[in-house]
Amino acid sequence: MSRPYSFNRRDFKAIQSLVYERAGIALSASKDAMVYSRLSRRLRVLSLSTFGEYIEYLSDNDHEMQLFIDALTTNKTAFFREEHHFSFLKDWLAKQSTSVTIWCAASSSGEEPYSIAMTCEDAFRKTNLGYEVFASDINTAMLDKARQASYSIEMLEAIPKDYVKRYCQKGKNKNAGLFRVHPTIYANTHFFHQNLLDNSWSLPTKLDIIFCRNVMIYFDKATQTKLLKRFAEKLKPGGLYFAGHSESVMPLCDHYSPLGHTIYQKVSG
Ligand SMILES: C[S@@+](CC[C@H](N)C(=O)[O-])C[C@H]1O[C@@H](n2cnc3c(N)ncnc32)[C@H](O)[C@@H]1O
Incomplete structure (x- = not known):
């Protein structure tokens, strides 16, 4: 053609x-x-x-x-994508006795960090524990979309029913066909522009968990290795790293031990 x-x-x-x-x-x-x-x-x-x-x-x-x-950039994402990560997160949150900080390092249009925030909100709703989800991406259009926190109601299919009831508000009149993420979830999810290649990352604190899923596949091995080391520096001792289903960690970096299902734990030293 x-x-x-x-x-x-x-x-x-x-x-x-x-x-x-x-x-x-x-x-x-x-x-x-x-x-x-x-x-x-x-x-x-x-x-x-x-x-x-x-x-x-x-x-x-x-x-x-x-x-x-x-x-x-390719921005394909979904609510509760790779669901096993969210079941793991839910069980892990149930064992915590302090507030948690999570970074979603390639947050695209927001479905992933909002899924993380809903899981945290639900796990902590009967406790006095808090959580913060930092969510960044290089793509400014996707960050704008994420900040709108408004999605097609067809996407509710992927969200657990209890969470739909508690954390998703269906639109009416001109917003019919859409739903909005609950203000509490929104308030705990902080979006910012961040190129992972930048020499410093705008994160206020050490992290309990980093989600960096389905972006490393676009990088070469040298970049992946460098980033995995930098992620380990940002994690608290024993912190967790969630990778995409086809992304490898172990052959590239020995700062982690595998917990299964592409979840890794930072090892000390
Ligand atoms: C395929 S999406 C994955 C979204 C989400 N993590 C998931 O698994 O559903 C990849 C995302 O990585 C972002 N990205 C690509 N290169 C990046 C970079 N250098 N720094 C930060 N984000 C980047 C893209 O803009 C895109 O939103």
Whole structure:
């Protein structure tokens, strides 16, 4: 099929280098069509006719650079995705005697951190323990969506029935077909922009748990190894790390011991 915007191998290579440098995302050559389709929209909006012009435009435009990153990140997520992690979290929370702090390090449009917050709220609702969920992502459009805390009611299917009753408010009139996350859940979930590649992370404290799921797969082994070490430094002794189902930890970093189901515990030392 002919392409309305001129896009050659050199353009692809330039984009591949930029997204690797800026976001750590290692795009294979097979992603050529994906890159074309996602960035064509930007060329259309900017009335440019070649990818060469777009790359030139990007080079001194921070705002466009963010839109470029937003376009090239993949944001697939869901409430209670990989449900076994939430059953584990629920059991772990039941054993706690102090408040907990959790970081969701690639929070996309918010479904994951809100699932974590609902699980914490429910586990602690009859105690005087508190919890905070810090939720970050590199994608600003996804963070905006997450902060709206409003989702299609079809997504309620994935949320445990008790939590739907307690923590999801169905919309009426112009909001029919949507639900909103309960204000208590919202108030305990703090969204912020964070590129995992940045030299320092804006986290106020040491963490009990880090969820970093389904993002390491986009990074190369060197980046994954570096991040796993930095995550371990951010965890309290004995803190937990939740990885995505196809993400490996043990061959890359010996700061953790496996607890099963891609959950790892920081080992001391
Ligand atoms: C496939 S989604 C996974 C979302 C969620 N963790 C889950 O498992 O459902 C990957 C997320 O990682 C984010 N991401 C990619 N590169 C990143 C980086 N360098 N720093 C922070 N977030 C990044 C993307 O914007 C995207 O929202």
